[in-house]
Amino acid sequence: MRRPAGWLGALPLLVFYAFVFGIPLAALLAGAFTSRGEPTLANLRQSLEGGNLTAMIGSVQVSAVVALSGAVLGTFLAYAVVTSRSAALRGAVLTASGVLANFGGVPLAFFWVATLGNSGVVSGLLGLPSGSLYSFWGLVFVYLYFSVPLMVLVMAPALDGLRPQWREAAANSGATAWHYWRHVGLPVLTPALLGGVVLLFGAAFAAYATAAAMGAGTVVPLVTLKIANALTSDVLVGQENVALALSLDMIVIAGLVMAVYLPLQRRSTRWLR
Amino acid sequence: MAAVTGLERPLSPGPARPGRSRAWRAVVFALAGLYFLVPLGASLWYTIHTPTTGVSFAPYAELLTAEGFISSLALSLALALATIALVLLLTLPAMLAVRLFAPGLRPLMEVLCTLPLVVPPITFVAGLSTSLRVGADVLAPTPFWATLIAIQDPGFPVVLVLAYVVLVLPFVYRSLDAGLRTMDVRTLVEAGRNLGASWPQVLLRVVVPNLRSALASASFLTLALVFGEYTVSRLLGYQPFAVWIVTVSGSRGQLSVAVSILSLLLVWLLLLAVSTAFGREKK
Numbered sequence: 001m002r003r004p005a006g007w008l009g010a011l012p013l014l015v016f017y018a019f020v021f022g023i024p025l026a027a028l029l030a031g032a033f034t035s036r037g038e039p040t041l042a043n044l045r046q047s048l049e050g051g052n053l054t055a056m057i058g059s060v061q062v063s064a065v066v067a068l069s070g071a072v073l074g075t076f077l078a079y080a081v082v083t084s085r086s087a088a089l090r091g092a093v094l095t096a097s098g099v100l101a102n103f104g105g106v107p108l109a110f111f112w113v114a115t116l117g118n119s120g121v122v123s124g125l126l127g128l129p130s131g132s133l134y135s136f137w138g139l140v141f142v143y144l145y146f147s148v149p150l151m152v153l154v155m156a157p158a159l160d161g162l163r164p165q166w167r168e169a170a171a172n173s174g175a176t177a178w179h180y181w182r183h184v185g186l187p188v189l190t191p192a193l194l195g196g197v198v199l200l201f202g203a204a205f206a207a208y209a210t211a212a213a214m215g216a217g218t219v220v221p222l223v224t225l226k227i228a229n230a231l232t233s234d235v236l237v238g239q240e241n242v243a244l245a246l247s248l249d250m251i252v253i254a255g256l257v258m259a260v261y262l263p264l265q266r267r268s269t270r271w272l273r
Numbered sequence: 274m275a276a277v278t279g280l281e282r283p284l285s286p287g288p289a290r291p292g293r294s295r296a297w298r299a300v301v302f303a304l305a306g307l308y309f310l311v312p313l314g315a316s317l318w319y320t321i322h323t324p325t326t327g328v329s330f331a332p333y334a335e336l337l338t339a340e341g342f343i344s345s346l347a348l349s350l351a352l353a354l355a356t357i358a359l360v361l362l363l364t365l366p367a368m369l370a371v372r373l374f375a376p377g378l379r380p381l382m383e384v385l386c387t388l389p390l391v392v393p394p395i396t397f398v399a400g401l402s403t404s405l406r407v408g409a410d411v412l413a414p415t416p417f418w419a420t421l422i423a424i425q426d427p428g429f430p431v432v433l434v435l436a437y438v439v440l441v442l443p444f445v446y447r448s449l450d451a452g453l454r455t456m457d458v459r460t461l462v463e464a465g466r467n468l469g470a471s472w473p474q475v476l477l478r479v480v481v482p483n484l485r486s487a488l489a490s491a492s493f494l495t496l497a498l499v500f501g502e503y504t505v506s507r508l509l510g511y512q513p514f515a516v517w518i519v520t521v522s523g524s525r526g527q528l529s530v531a532v533s534i535l536s537l538l539l540v541w542l543l544l545l546a547v548s549t550a551f552g553r554e555k556k
Contacts, residue, residue, distance in 0.1 A: 009370025010378060013363040017385055020435045023408075024400030025392070031403050080301040089302075095548070099541050100309065105501045106515045107533030110522065111312045114319035114530045121315040145312070148305075206393030209503035213519050224395045231399060231508055244403060247396035258391045 028251075031244035047245035055221040056249060059205055062136065062220065066143045067201035071193060073144065074151020074200075081152065082159040094156060097149035104146045104203070109213035112142045134219045142210060147200045154199060158192035198261035202254055223250060313537075320531040332531040339528060345517035351429060352513060353499040356437040357492045360445050363438065365488075368449055369480065372458055386446035389439050394504045401436060402509060427511060436505050441498055445491040452487020490547045497543045501536065 081093045116123045116133045170180040208224035230243035320332050371378045412418040424431035465475040503515040522529035
């Protein structure tokens with residue numbers, strides 16, 4: 001098609017992107033490396049010491065625990081669904097996963113506050129000590145509510161891709177179930193598994209609304225809560241640039257984790273056709 | 274904001290396995306059911322039962338009269354509709370142009386549209402609020418200053434629409450990309466052009482009807498994401514729906530849980546709508 005100026009159709013999006021995404025990122029970078037107009041590394045240094053470092057480590061720990069446990073639980077659930085003979089059950093679990101994986105944020109926090117919070121319905125029945133929900137493991141427990149369904153959505157197609165013939169071929173060659181999983185099943189699933197772990201880590205790492213609505217920040221230090229505090233607080237004057245440095249740290253961590261994910265995604269789609 | 278619906282996939286029954294593993298499967302389903310259903314039931318009970326007054330549906334009736342409920346709901350809806358319109362207006366022509374005229378730009382588009390996934394929303398809003406503050410200082414002597422103030426009008430914060438477009442870009446891109454894969458865009462457009470259709474006609478009467486389900490799913494995902502969005506609006510100081518829920522939770526716990534239940538229902542309905550949109554396409 002001869003229409004040399006046709007690519008101009010992409011121009012509005014590119015201009016919009018440069019303004020609305022590019023400028024804030026540039027402002028973030030510039031702010032992270034300056035203090036009162038002078039270029040400096042002090043913000044970055046401050047973002048990696050004391051309470052800020054604790055918050056960063058707390059965020060990474062929560063996200064890592066959520067990602068690993070969510071991946072294991074989600075894979076088991078996905079396997080149970082995929083091997084189940086009931087199409088209705090399969091449909092119900094996958095639909096519910098689609099809803100719950102998208103159901104983070106504020107409402108999720110209030111569901112768990114109503115259930116296991118200090119005046120929650122179930123915590124009263126179980127006699128849980130006050131504050132159980134507002135702890136490291138409480139937060140992990142809450143985050144799993146959207147992480148496990150997300151893992152089910154990642155793993156169900158991958159598990160579907162395991163052809164029964166592979167298992168039969170393995171069995172005919174004298175392989176036990178252990179051999180099959182060790183040498184066929186897991187290697188084929190590895191990219192999807194790792195991709196799922198990365199996705200779960202990223203989602204938990206970036207999560208702010210749930211923790212903020214629960215008021216978990218007083219007990220579990222999280223970097224997202226630190227950034228929000230520094231941005232909104234009137235008391236901590238001059239903390240904005242430290243918040244920007246913290247943001248930069250977050251982007252670097254999320255970027256490193258994502259950099260693992262993208263090539264893996266390509267590899268896993270090759271086998272699962 | 275993770276938006277994988279999982280509803281796009283055909284529901285084929287899985288490979289049949291011997292029944293010996295039925296026991297562990299029952300255990301897995303029982304535990305999952307317990308974990309996922311108990312909070313729903315408990316939240317419902319929490320909203321309708323108080324030790325002093327017993328069972329009453331008062332929190333749900335109170336909703337309509339609660340201060341700020343209607344206005345925050347209306348603000349969220351308006352923001353969602355504006356976001357849908359803007360994101361589709363920007364991405365659809367761009368994706369078509371790249372497909373038809375500049376295939377070399379495709380990797381760039383893909384990277385640009387995936388990047389907002391890597392940048393956590395809170396860091397984006399940190400950069401955004403900084404650039405708004407700095408921008409107000411820099412632009413103060415110029416006419417652009419008025420624009421910058423206008424987009425931050427609390428009545429209808431355009432700046433939130435702009436931010437939301439960035440946040441939903443990856444999901445809209447993936448959805449439209451999947452839709453465009455199912456059709457031969459080049460042939461359709463050429464046929465339309467050869468028959469004398471103008472570019473707007475080709476876009477509106479050939480491409481859009483073929484993309485109906487992809488557009489619908491992109492719109493519904495955007496609606497769901499904007500509706501639940503808290504981080505950006507809270508930090509920029511506006512009060513759409515999700516922020517209102519948190520504000521009201523301080524004084525009226527039951528009310529906020531009741532609204533949470535309603536918003537779960539809403540997400541459920543929206544995703545059902547997405548899945549029916551996809552289901553229609555397969556016929």
